[in-house]
Each structure stands twice: as C-alpha cells, then as structure tokens.
Amino acid sequence: MDITAELKKIVGGRLSVSPSELYCYSSDASQVKGMPDYVVRPKSTDEVSRIVRLAYENEIPVTARGAGTGLAGGAVPVGGGIVLDMSGMNRILEIDIDNIQVVVEPGIIQDALNSALKPYGFFFPPNPGSSAMCTIGGMIAYNASGMRCVKYGTTRNYVRDLEVVLADGTVIHTGSKMLKSAAGYDLTQLIIGSEGTLGIVTKASLKIAPLPKTRKLVIASFENAEIAGQAVVKTFSNGVIPSACEILDRVSLQVLKRYDPNLVLPAEGDVLLFEVDGTESSAREAAEQIMKVCAPLTLSIRLAESEHEMADIWAARKLVGAAVSRLDPTKTRIYVGEDVGVPIKQIPELLKRAQEISEKFNLPAMKYGHIGDGNLHLALFIDVLNKDDWDRLNRAADLIHRTAIELGGTVSSEHGVGAARAEYMEAQWGPALEVMRAIKKVLDPKGILNPGKLGL
Amino acid sequence: MKNMKNEEKKEIEQVKEPDKTEITGKECGKQAFEVDRRSVYKCVQCGTCRSVCPVFDVVGWESANTRGRMLIIKSLIEGRSPSEDVLSSLASCTTCGICASKCPAGANPPEVVEAARTQLVKCGITTGAQDKLKSGVLTHGNSFGETKSRKHWLSKSELSKLPEKSDYVYFVGCFDSYRYPEFARKTFGVLQRFGVTLLPDEQCCASPLLRTGFREDAEKVMERNLEQIRKVGAHTIITSCAGCYTTLKNNYPEELRVISLPEFLAEHLEQLNLKKLDLVVTYHDPCHLGRHNKVYDAPRKVIQAISTLKEMKNIKENARCCGGGGGVRIGYPDISLELAKNRLQDVPEGVDYIVTSCPLCVRNLRDAGGDIEVIDIVELVAMAME
Ligand SMILES: Cc1cc2nc3c(=O)[nH]c(=O)nc-3n(C[C@H](O)[C@H](O)[C@H](O)COP(=O)(O)OP(=O)(O)OC[C@H]3O[C@@H](n4cnc5c(N)ncnc54)[C@H](O)[C@@H]3O)c2cc1C
Numbered sequence: 001m002d003i004t005a006e007l008k009k010i011v012g013g014r015l016s017v018s019p020s021e022l023y024c025y026s027s028d029a030s031q032v033k034g035m036p037d038y039v040v041r042p043k044s045t046d047e048v049s050r051i052v053r054l055a056y057e058n059e060i061p062v063t064a065r066g067a068g069t070g071l072a073g074g075a076v077p078v079g080g081g082i083v084l085d086m087s088g089m090n091r092i093l094e095i096d097i098d099n100i101q102v103v104v105e106p107g108i109i110q111d112a113l114n115s116a117l118k119p120y121g122f123f124f125p126p127n128p129g130s131s132a133m134c135t136i137g138g139m140i141a142y143n144a145s146g147m148r149c150v151k152y153g154t155t156r157n158y159v160r161d162l163e164v165v166l167a168d169g170t171v172i173h174t175g176s177k178m179l180k181s182a183a184g185y186d187l188t189q190l191i192i193g194s195e196g197t198l199g200i201v202t203k204a205s206l207k208i209a210p211l212p213k214t215r216k217l218v219i220a221s222f223e224n225a226e227i228a229g230q231a232v233v234k235t236f237s238n239g240v241i242p243s244a245c246e247i248l249d250r251v252s253l254q255v256l257k258r259y260d261p262n263l264v265l266p267a268e269g270d271v272l273l274f275e276v277d278g279t280e281s282s283a284r285e286a287a288e289q290i291m292k293v294c295a296p297l298t299l300s301i302r303l304a305e306s307e308h309e310m311a312d313i314w315a316a317r318k319l320v321g322a323a324v325s326r327l328d329p330t331k332t333r334i335y336v337g338e339d340v341g342v343p344i345k346q347i348p349e350l351l352k353r354a355q356e357i358s359e360k361f362n363l364p365a366m367k368y369g370h371i372g373d374g375n376l377h378l379a380l381f382i383d384v385l386n387k388d389d390w391d392r393l394n395r396a397a398d399l400i401h402r403t404a405i406e407l408g409g410t411v412s413s414e415h416g417v418g419a420a421r422a423e424y425m426e427a428q429w430g431p432a433l434e435v436m437r438a439i440k441k442v443l444d445p446k447g448i449l450n451p452g453k454l455g456l
Numbered sequence: 457m458k459n460m461k462n463e464e465k466k467e468i469e470q471v472k473e474p475d476k477t478e479i480t481g482k483e484c485g486k487q488a489f490e491v492d493r494r495s496v497y498k499c500v501q502c503g504t505c506r507s508v509c510p511v512f513d514v515v516g517w518e519s520a521n522t523r524g525r526m527l528i529i530k531s532l533i534e535g536r537s538p539s540e541d542v543l544s545s546l547a548s549c550t551t552c553g554i555c556a557s558k559c560p561a562g563a564n565p566p567e568v569v570e571a572a573r574t575q576l577v578k579c580g581i582t583t584g585a586q587d588k589l590k591s592g593v594l595t596h597g598n599s600f601g602e603t604k605s606r607k608h609w610l611s612k613s614e615l616s617k618l619p620e621k622s623d624y625v626y627f628v629g630c631f632d633s634y635r636y637p638e639f640a641r642k643t644f645g646v647l648q649r650f651g652v653t654l655l656p657d658e659q660c661c662a663s664p665l666l667r668t669g670f671r672e673d674a675e676k677v678m679e680r681n682l683e684q685i686r687k688v689g690a691h692t693i694i695t696s697c698a699g700c701y702t703t704l705k706n707n708y709p710e711e712l713r714v715i716s717l718p719e720f721l722a723e724h725l726e727q728l729n730l731k732k733l734d735l736v737v738t739y740h741d742p743c744h745l746g747r748h749n750k751v752y753d754a755p756r757k758v759i760q761a762i763s764t765l766k767e768m769k770n771i772k773e774n775a776r777c778c779g780g781g782g783g784v785r786i787g788y789p790d791i792s793l794e795l796a797k798n799r800l801q802d803v804p805e806g807v808d809y810i811v812t813s814c815p816l817c818v819r820n821l822r823d824a825g826g827d828i829e830v831i832d833i834v835e836l837v838a839m840a841m842e
C-alpha cells in the first residue's frame with residue numbers, strides 16, 4: 001500500500017516525508033534519536049483516528065509528539081514509522097468556570113492556557129520549567145509537574161476526562177465532568193503517564209484552581225546542600241506546606257547570575273527558594289514561620305521585595321538547566337540522569353551521593369530541583385566534542401539512577417521514562433512491570449503505539 | 457486567544473516531498489560545511505525558541521523553527537549532504553533574533569543560520585529569490601535591480617550643491633532611494649542643516665547579500681562604499697534603514713561610527729524646534745535596530761517629544777518581527793505577509809499612526825493592510841516641522 005498517498009488523503013498538505021523535515025522530528029530535548037518515515041500534523045480527532053487505523057492495519061509504529069521538549073525521548077520514533085505532531089491541535093474548546101474546568105485540545109501550550117485563564121482568576125497549576133513551550137498532551141503523557149507540585153500536585157491531579165484514540169482507531173472517553181465517579185476502572189489515570197503507548201490523547205477536560213491572592217518568596221542560603229536539605233525536612237515537619245520549595249546549589253547560582261545579572265541573589269552558599277501562597281495574612285505568616293525555622297541553619301535569609309523580583313527569579317530558575325554554556329561556552333548541559341527522586345527524608349543523602357558521583361567522574365555539575373517533593377535535577381555538563389567526556393557522563397548517569405532506586409526512590413520524578421530510562425524499569429518495578437506489559441498487550445496487541453518506550 | 461487565530465490562519469504549507477537533487481559536489485564535502493561547531497553545539501534542544509519563532513508560528517513545521525534550523529545545520533556539519541530540501545528551513549529565517557534573546561543557552565541562531573547560508577551558497581544551493589537579490593546588487597548596486605540613478609529624488613541644483621567633503625554622510629539605502637524617495641527627501645531635508653553629504657556613488661549596503669549568504673560578493677560591495685566614505689572624510693554615517701544600520705555598524709570591516717536616524721534626531725531635538733502634534737501613535741521596533749543593536753529609547757524619545765506614545769502589546773526585546781528581513785519578504789512572500797499581519801495584532805486601540813524606523817518594516821506592515829497608516833519616523837518629524 002502506498003502509505004504516503006493514504007496519509008495525504010487524510011491530512012492533505014500537513015504531511016511531510018522530506019529528509020530535512022524528518023530529521024527535525026528525530027529527537028527531542030534528550031539524547032535519544034530515531035528517524036521517522038512520515039510526519040503528519042493532524043487537526044482533528046477524526047484525522048488522528050483515521051491515521052492510527054491506517055497504521056494499525058499496516059502495522060506501522062505511531063509516535064505522538066507535542067512540542068518535543070521531553071527529556072526522555074518519549075516523542076522520538078525509535079522504531080521509525082509515523083510521527084503525529086499534535087501541536088497544531090491547540091484550541092481551547094471550553095472554559096467552564098461554573099464547573100471549575102476547561103476543555104482543551106492536547107497541543108495547547110501550558111502558558112497559553114494559563115494566559116487565557118488569568119482573566120477569569122483561575123489557573124492550571126502544574127507548571128514545569130518548560131511551561132512556555134510544552135504542550136498539555138505532553139504533560140499528560142509524562143505526568144509532568146513543576147515547582148508548585150509540592151502543594152498542588154502533578155498533572156495527574158487535574159485531569160477529569162480524556163478523549164483517546166486507541167490502537168485500532170477507536171475513540172473513547174475515559175471520564176466525565178464529574179468531580180468523582182465510582183463506576184469502573186479509572187482509565188483516565190491509566191492513560192496519564194502512559195507516554196503515548198496506550199492511546200493518543202485528542203481532548204482533555206482539566207480541573208483548574210483559583211489563582212492565589214498573593215505569593216511570597218523566601219530566599220535562604222546555606223553552607224552546603226546537605227544543610228539545605230535538612231532545612232527542608234525541618235520546614236515540612238513543622239507543618240508548613242510551601243507552594244514551591246526549590247534548591248539551587250552554588251554552581252546553579254553562578255549560572256543564574258550569568259543568565260540574569262540583575263537578580264539579587266545570595267553571594268555564597270547553596271540556596272533554597274521557598275514560595276508560599278494564599279491570602280496576604282496567611283502567606284505572611286507562613287513565610288515568617290519558614291524564616292524562623294530555617295534561620296539557625298542559614299548563612300542568609302530574606303523575603304523577596306516585590307512581585308516583580310519574584311517573577312524575575314522564577315523566570316531565571318525555570319530555564320537555569322539549559323543555561324550552563326553561559327558559565328563556560330565550551331560546555332553543554334546534557335540531559336541524562338537528570339530527574340531522580342527519593343523520599344524526602346533521604347534528600348540530604350541523595351545530595352551527598354550526587355556530589356560524590358560528580359567528583360568521581362570528574363564532571364562539573366549543577367544540582368537544583370524541586371527539593372520539596374524529593375526531586376533532584378542533577379545537571380552534568382561536558383564538552384560535547386570530547387569523546388571521553390561522553391563516556392564518563394553515561395557512567396555517572398547510570399550510577400545516579402541506581403543510587404535513587406537503592407534509596408527507595410525513582411529514576412524519574414516528572415520527566416518520564418521514554419527510551420532514555422527504559423532499562424531501569426525492571427529494577428524499579430520488579431514483577432509490577434509484567435502487569436504493565438499485560439495491559440499494553442491488551443490495549444495495543446500489535447505494539448504500534450510508541451514502541452521501544454517504558455521498558456515494555 | 458491563540459487557538460481562534462490559528463483556525464483563521466491561511467494554510468501555507470504544502471506536502472513536502474524528498475528532493476532528489478542531492479548535491480555532493482567537491483566543495484560540499486564534509487569539511488566544507490564550515491559553521492563554527494561550538495556555536496551550534498550550544499543548543500541543548502530545549503525548544504524555548506519554538507514558542508517565539510514568528511516563522512514557525514505561521515508555518516507549523518519543526519523545520520521552520522529555530523531549533524529545527526539548528527538541528528539541520530548540525531546534521532550538515534556532521535556530514536549529511538546538503539540538498540535543496542534544507543532551503544525552506546534555512547532560507548525562511550527572518551534573522552529577527554528573538555530566539556537569541558530568549559535562548560537560555562546563549563546560542564545565537566540567526567548568526568548560525570547566516571553562516572550556514574554562506575556554506576550553502578558555496579555549494580550552489582540557493583533559492584531563485586536569493587539569486588535575484590544578488591544579481592540586482594552586483595549588476596545595479598541595489599537590491600531591486602533598478603537602473604535609474606540612486607539620487608533621482610534630488611533636484612539638479614541640490615545635486616550640484618552636495619559637499620565633496622563632510623564629517624557626516626547620510627547613507628540613503630536601496631529602499632528609500634527607490635521605493636520611498638519621499639522618505640529620502642524628508643530625511644535629507646532634516647539632515648542638510650547639519651552639513652551632511654551623500655556618497656558620490658552609494659551602493660547597496662550589502663545587507664541582503666550578507667543575510668542570505670553571499671559573503672564574498674558582499675565584501676566587494678562593502679569595499680566600494682568604504683572607499684567613498686574615506687574619500688569624503690566622514691567620521692559619522694547616519695542611516696534611516698535598520699538593515700543598513702546593523703550592516704554598516706556590525707559587518708563592515710572597518711569600525712565606523714554609525715548612528716541611526718532616530719538616534720541622531722534624539723541627540724538634536726533642541727535644534728530641530730519641533731512642535732507638539734495632537735496625535736497618538738504607536739511604535740514598532742525594527743528587529744535590526746532594536747534587538748540586534750538595542751536602540752530602543754531614542755525613537756521613543758523623539759516620538760514623545762512630538763506626540764503621545766501608546767505602546768504595542770509586545771515591545772523592545774519582545775517585539776515581534778514584521779516578517780520583512782532575512783530575504784523572507786522576497787523569498788517567501790506568503791509567510792512574510794502572515795508575520796506582518798500577526799504583528800498588526802499587537803497594535804493598541806485608538807492610535808492615529810503606527811510609526812517605525814525602517815523602510816522595510818513600513819513596506820511589509822503596509823502590505824499587511826491594516827486600518828491604521830504605517831509611517832516612518834521621519835514623516836512624523838516632518839509633520840512636526842511644518
Ligand atoms: C528546559 C526544560 C525544563 C523542563 N522542566 C520540566 C519540569 O520542571 N517538570 C517536568 O515535568 N518536565 C520538565 N521538562 C520536560 C518536558 O518539558 C515535559 O516532560 C513536557 O511535559 C513535555 O511536553 P511536550 O509537549 O514537549 O511533549 P513531547 O516531548 O513532545 O512528548 C512527551 C511524551 O508525550 C507523548 N505525547 C505527546 N502528545 C501526546 C498526545 N496527544 N497523546 C499521547 N501521547 C502524547 C509523546 O509520545 C511522548 O512520549 C523540561 C524540559 C526542558 C527542555
């Protein structure tokens with residue numbers, strides 16, 4: 001069968017088989033690579049369903065893609081086949097304030113959704129560092145989250161219903177507008193985090209939250225990252241739940257200062273950023289409590305002066321991971337081993353081990369992350385023109401993954417498994433992985449949906 | 457809302473078939489694709505630029521955004537043979553630079569794209585539009601291929617009175633010379649009192665050649681202008697075109713003191729005796745004046761001295777491109793026009809004029825056909841002098 005001609009019948013001009021175009025779809029922000037044979041940019045559920053059906057009948061792999069900002073190769077077609085670029089399906093279909101929800105197509109960008117919600121006084125809380133560019137579809141498929149996860153949870157906590165195209169092209173809904181339901185298996189939760197291996201999301205109903213009246217930011221610095229880790233544990237055990245709790249080690253701090261020289265940041269040490277939100281008085285009270293609890297451990301501690309200052313600090317923090325070259329133009333940040341997580345009590349231990357790993361392999365590193373939920377981003381950077389650097393990098397990443405599992409944690413807290421971390425699924429899950437494989441087999445008997453991912 | 461806008465957008469993409477004309481000529485071998493590796497490898501593929509690239513916004517394919525361009529260039533320096541199918545990606549960048557201003561890694565994609573275009577030219581891979589531009593500049597000294605005199609807008613007596621030597625040269629540029637001679641006349645009218653002269657045989661500044669990859673040809677053209685600048689003895693070049701400005705300032709081999717018309721006007725406001733007009737205007741920052749050279753305040757100072765300024769939705773480093781630059785207006789007119797239409801969406805309500813300080817922006821924004829007249833800053837100044 002002439003697949004090109006068949007695809008053209010479905011999407012017309014929104015099909016490409018040009019080598020340069022295909023090359024642009026052969027990677028995401030990770031190191032995973034794989035060339036597609038076709039790229040299509042569907043505009044409707046019906047088109048997606050027809051494309052998937054065609055792929056099913058001809059046993060061609062289908063890989064969904066949002067903005068390709070993923071850090072695990074989830075959107076990379078490692079088995080070739082068709083890439084479904086979902087980013088053109090980016091409409092907001094309904095803003096339903098009465099039911100505190102919004103219905104969107106999967107290609108909408110997180111920030112664009114929040115800009116549209118702002119005038120109503122609402123927001124969609126999961127906010128990855130990539131919120132300016134990543135799509136809701138990608139967030140659902142990876143169960144993405146961000147700096148405010150510690151209070152607001154992950155994408156998983158905000159999805160009420162999904163429209164999903166299954167492997168044979170059938171279209172189902174997994175939920176409803178209801179706040180709760182006790183009827184049947186929770187297919188919505190099954191699809192979230194499934195990385196496009198069980199179905200293609202074509203619509204999503206999302207719960208939204210009222211924007212807090214105010215936010216405050218406490219900036220504290222510590223002699224080392226371990227003490228900072230202790231301060232986090234102490235804050236939580238004192239009953240304060242910040243809306244964000246981030247760590248930036250001293251290298252990250254330097255990068256941040258290069259990224260935006262106007263930021264007023266502590267001169268030395270490892271830094272914690274605690275954000276609290278709520279009413280003016282509740283936020284002030286929480287901020288004061290954090291300052292009191294942490295003060296004995298800090299080198300310096302202060303409250304951000306203004307909303308403007310807070311916004312600038314967060315904007316820089318969001319993209320710090322990609323900004324290493326500003327410190328040393330011969331170094332590039334490579335996203336491997338970057339997303340481990342451990343139970344919160346193990347954080348000081350993880351920080352210590354991460355430092356040892358970076359020293360052992362003689363690789364400069366930044367350590368930053370959503371420490372409030374046990375998630376550490378270890379940013380290793382290398383000279384990409386040096387082969388030996390690559391070798392040490394991969395060995396360090398492997399060790400950090402194994403360390404996280406050993407500490408009772410996870411190889412990925414939010415970035416997903418994709419192909420990059422597939423090899424650790426057995427170690428992390430044991431026999432539970434077989435259950436996942438069984439589910440995959442039932443829903444996708446021919447294995448056409450995003451093959452090569454999740455260690456399935 | 458973005459989604460609504462997308463629905464109305466004209467579909468300008470076409471089915472992309474593989475191009476059979478793989479060019480594997482000698483010069484196009486692996487070593488020949490000389491783009492600085494470090495500048496390419498700075499890109500961590502984060503996709504931040506994807507959300508700001510104005511061309512991607514209207515085209516939708518990954519190859520039409522910055523990251524796609526960087527990836528394609530990477531594949532070429534790593535040994536993929538260049539073929540014509542890279543052109544729709546690499547030739548459609550307006551070099552607006554908004555990606556560079558947002559890139560967390562500090563990459564400079566428009567610079568990388570220009571370097572890649574130079575390599576493609578070496579391999580003989582160019583668009584018809586590029587070739588037309590080049591032939592116009594090399595044969596007739598201007599990007600339009602016009603044959604009439606560059607100074608046709610001056611009267612005979614004015615021509616004869618042009619000083620041979622002067623501290624100041626007004627560099628007119630191709631656009632004002634041939635498309636907007638009234639701007640040239642007005643600019644010259646303002647500058648004359650400061651004793652400026654024109655080059656005896658001004659050539660295109662070479663911007664179109666540099667932006668589209670004809671570096672070697674550009675060098676010859678630049679030298680012809682330089683010779684004349686030396687002869688006139690000028691220490692300062694004044695220009696009212698953002699493209700000429702950035703080229704004269706950043707690409708000419710000799711360090712010249714180049715100032716843009718809005719900077720010159722802002723410096724000499726008191727001597728100009730401008731009256732206040734009862735007008736509310738907005739200002740479009742040309743990419744090559746604003747983001748590339750950080751000239752943000754001078755035009756605003758001039759405008760505020762004459763009228764009331766009401767800013768556009770995205771300004772200064774966030775200003776969206778008009779779509780005219782980088783050879784895109786001539787190479788991809790549909791894309792270029794869509795960009796201009798998008799820019800017009802940023803215009804605030806209740807303004808009498810959209811003012812800018814680049815004739816290419818004027819042209820492109822006018823072509824997008826909004827309700828509000830687009831004028832060059834010199835026209836506003838001329839109104840205030842009447
Ligand atoms: C600088 C930077 C910072 C980041 N910060 C964070 C962070 O703080 N938190 C975080 O969680 N992540 C972060 N990420 C990772 C990434 O941005 C997120 O994982 C994001 O959710 C990916 O979205 P995307 O649209 O780019 O998806 P893609 O990368 O295109 O795809 C991701 C996965 O989703 C699948 N998919 C996409 N659309 C659909 C669909 N419609 N149906 C089914 N499957 C689909 C793909 O097959 C793939 O498996 C960051 C990335 C970068 C580059």
Ligand code: SF4
Nearest residue numbers: 499500502503505559
């Ligand atoms: S923003 Fe910079 S680093 Fe990120 S993809 Fe674009 S060019 Fe590359």
Ligand code: SF4
Nearest residue numbers: 509549550552553555
């Ligand atoms: S310079 Fe402008 S058009 Fe070119 S890649 Fe960057 S953002 Fe896109």
